[in-house]
Amino acid sequence: MRPEGNWPSTLKLNDKQRIYLDDRLYEVKFSFVPAAKGADVLAEFKPARTETGRLQIDGKFIHRLALTDRGAQTDAVYTTPTAEVEIPAGNWLISEVVLKGRNETYTLKDAVTDTVSVKPGETAKLAVGGPLRNAADIQRQGTRTYVFNFKVVDQAGRVYKNSSNTREKPRLEILKGGKQVIAASFEYG
Numbered sequence: 001m002r003p004e005g006n007w008p009s010t011l012k013l014n015d016k017q018r019i020y021l022d023d024r025l026y027e028v029k030f031s032f033v034p035a036a037k038g039a040d041v042l043a044e045f046k047p048a049r050t051e052t053g054r055l056q057i058d059g060k061f062i063h064r065l066a067l068t069d070r071g072a073q074t075d076a077v078y079t080t081p082t083a084e085v086e087i088p089a090g091n092w093l094i095s096e097v098v099l100k101g102r103n104e105t106y107t108l109k110d111a112v113t114d115t116v117s118v119k120p121g122e123t124a125k126l127a128v129g130g131p132l133r134n135a136a137d138i139q140r141q142g143t144r145t146y147v148f149n150f151k152v153v154d155q156a157g158r159v160y161k162n163s164s165n166t167r168e169k170p171r172l173e174i175l176k177g178g179k180q181v182i183a184a185s186f187e188y189g
Contacts, residue, residue: 018048020076023086025050050088051120057083059129059154063105064098067116089120099130099160106132106152106160114156127156148172148186 019026026045033040057065065078069090076087093115097108108128118124137149151159174182 018072018074019045020074020088025074025088052086053089053118053120054123055085055087055092055116055118056123056125057081057085057129058125058127061099061101061130062097062128063100064096065094065128066096067092068095069093084123087118089118092116092118094126094128097128097160098163099132101130104162104164107163108154108158108160114158127154128158129154131155132160150186 017028019028025048027048029044029046031042031044033042062081063079065081067076067087068074069076069088069092072088072090074088074090075095076092078085093113094108099106116124116126132152132154135151135153137151139147139149141147152162153159169185171185172183173180
């Protein structure tokens with residue numbers, strides 16, 4: 001049985017026993033059914049009740065936000081969340097953020113250790129997503145060689161990966177007295 005609602009195109013449950021989708025909590029029970037080649041996995045979603053709070057999301061361009069409460073073995077998944085969403089009370093880790101702009105998609109995945117604590121009936125704040133800003137680390141190697149490490153970061157300093165299929169090469173332009181003295185483009189990697 002698949003509950004009605006705005007579900008993401010892919011869903012990873014792993015060994016989780018509960019998932020929160022579209023403002024509803026479900027307990028998930030897995031079973032295996034013999035099939036012509038091996039076995040099929042069936043997942044039964046049963047509505048469940050829990051105490052909830054609100055999560056105020058300070059960020060833009062969020063296409064998908066996935067959070068995990070490891071203690072309660074619960075995932076919460078939001079597709080294009082509003083600025084404030086309902087969420088079960090608990091201690092939540094960011095497990096995935098997908099941002100979509102006009103031409104590019106940026107992803108933050110499994111690299112976050114920040115926890116947002118949501119108490120029943122209260123509102124917690126989470127700064128995540130856009131606008132992103134460009135940052136570069138520059139290291140000198142030898143007398144005439146420099147290594148540029150470009151990244152895009154959100155307001156909390158989390159680094160996002162460009163996961164678009166088509167990417168323009170990063171470009172560098174150095175000006176002196178308003179005139180261009182160096183222009184270059186770079187390869188990824």
